[in-house]
Amino acid sequence: PRGTDRTDAARDHLWMHFTRHSTYEDGGRVPIMVRGEGCRVWDADGREYLDGLAGLFVVQAGHGRRELAETAARQAAELAYFPIWSYAHPSAIDLAERLAHHTPGDLNRVFFTTGGGEAVESAWKLAKQYFKLTGKPTKHKVISRQVAYHGTPQGALAITGVPDLRVPYEPLVPGAFKVPNTNAYRAPEHVAGDLKAFGRWAADQVEQAILAEGPDSVAAVFVEPVQNAGGCFPPPPGYFERLRQICDRHDVLLVSDEVICAFGRIGNMFACESFGYVPDIITCAKGMTSGYSPIGAMIASDRLFEPFRSGATSFLHGYTFGGHPVSAAVAMANLDIFEREGLNEHVREQSPVFRATLEKLLDLPIVGDVRGEGFFFGIELVKDKATKETFTAEESERLLRGFLSKALLDAGLYCRADDRGDPVVQLSPPLVAGPAEFDEIEQILRGVLTEAWVRI
Ligand code: PLP
The missing domain is CATH 3.90.1150.10 (Aspartate Aminotransferase, domain 1)
Structure with a gap:
């Protein structure tokens, strides 16, 4: 079934993601x-x-964009693949250095993945291992927001707050708890219409969850700068400032899931910059290459890398295609476009x-x-x-x-x-x-x- 009409083949053989295939059995065209x-x-x-x-x-x-396609072809011809498991290649090194240059604070350590869900997964695993290595072994739980989407691997799915996506795969990874999101349109009555009060309330929900679960058991809070699922919820004024303080108070890592919001979506390379906070970890993917080749990253602070830099242990985690040379080279060319075209x-x-x-x-x-x-x-x-x-x-x-x-x-x-x-x-x-x-x-x-x- 070649030629331009592959409709039958798509219906009969392609397993489309998140797709109700009966639509196409009933005569719908893909x-x-x-x-x-x-x-x-x-x-x-x-x-x-x-x-x-x-x-x-x-x-x-x-x-x-021809230049992104040509960059991919050039890199594939030169070195199509090599792992970054105890080895490195120039495009992964250059991209890590360049991303670190754009991140705020001391988020200087870039762990490459192939997409966003893997970056989220990596962040939870890092948080757990970091606390084990630094004398707080009971800290392993994570808090995230209702209806937020953080990916489909089972750890990321546990962090995800969309009930319909979770139920078929229960029991999920234990230890993930949800708090209200920043949907100002449907704010609780006592803070409705007052964005600052709403922001305080929403951040305080996180603190209450930390206290309810026990600060000694909570490792990280995962939030998007602007939450996508549920319908685009920007942070109310003061929300992130307060959330940062709460996380610091209880030694809980703040993970900024920027899989959507990084790379210009909010007008800066990283969206935490748009809202004036410095997280402990940034997760990103999607826009890094403008889609010309897949890649994602978990970017961690120097503090989180320290036990791995100086200790005898390693982060026992990785992906065959993490930091793929072609994707990393394309990401560099993509960032060139960002700079050249503003x-x-x-x-x-x-x-x-x-x-x-x-x-x-x-x-x-x-x-x-x-x-x-x-x-x-x-x-x-x-x-x-x-x-x-x-x-x-x-x-x-x-x-x-x-x-x-x-x-x-x-x-x-x-x-x-x-x-x-x-x-x-x-x-x-x-x-x-x-x-x-x-x-x-x-x-x-x-x-x-x-x-x-x-x-x-
Ligand atoms: N985190 C957020 C905020 C996302 O929006 C997504 C995907 O839409 C993911 C994680 C998962 O990314 P991926 O589909 O690349 O695994």
Whole structure:
């Protein structure tokens, strides 16, 4: 089944991730993307789409960058593969040095993985071993936030707070506990409308969890700078400052999971810089190569590396493809593009324009909230704006899977309509997008959401 139409083969042989395959058994066609350029992608039938999600929060520098493809080819020809298990190669060394240059504080030690979930997994294992080596062997538990997504390996899944993703795989790794996230739109009544009070309350929830579990047993807190799952929750003012203090008070490591937020998504190389805090560990992946080759990293502070630098032991952890030469070389070329084209500056400058454009949608009855930072926004859909009443599970299913996902694509916009929390449309275009793309996104959403309101 070659040629341009691989629909049958996709249905019969490809196991698509997080995909309800019955959709395709029932006659649905698998969208097959074949080409990209800038903010656009084309499918096998030649239809053009605006990429409103940068693939999957990945393609920061845009599609079709020849220099990234050529860098990959050059590196593969020179040294396609060598492990970084007691050996090294130039691109991994150069990339580690360059990332350390961009991180805040003393986060100078880069442990490469092949993706985000592995980075999260690595961070939990490091936290456990670090405390064992430094005389606090009972510290092993982790705290994370409700509805947050941190990946699918079983450790990362235990940290993940999306109930639907967890239940089929229980029992999960023990020792992972959840606290409320920073969904200001649905803040508890006593702090609603006061962002600072909400931020204090949300950070204090972490401290209460540490105290409830016992500070001697808690190793780390995992948080995204802006939480994606649930619909884009930026931190309220003061949240991270307070969280940092709480972590310091109880000797709990603060892990900034920047798998989505790093590499310009919030307008800086690392998003902790955008919100003014220094974590103990950063996990990152997705945008590091703009998707031209897979790689991830766990970046740890000097303090965490110290027992491994000076002691007789090693971090007993690694991946065959961690720090792959091709990916590391592509990441360097990707960072060159960031610097040459000022992508972070562009995001900081254009973010208010993007926000203002999306906020026009607030005049629609179905749009309850528009929120986000940088080039990363969520639009929450509601049944009743005045009361913020959300849709029932059945309505949400009809709205998102039954209508929105397909209707948006049919209208030429690739993005995500998601209901891991309340229903949201997620937007995170390539960082080269500008006002023309923002307007197009707004217009397509306006048309499709207007129709959705009539149908629901
Ligand atoms: N952490 C966060 C915040 C993520 O958004 C993701 C993926 O979306 C992951 C971890 C897992 O990354 P990966 O899919 O590369 O394993």
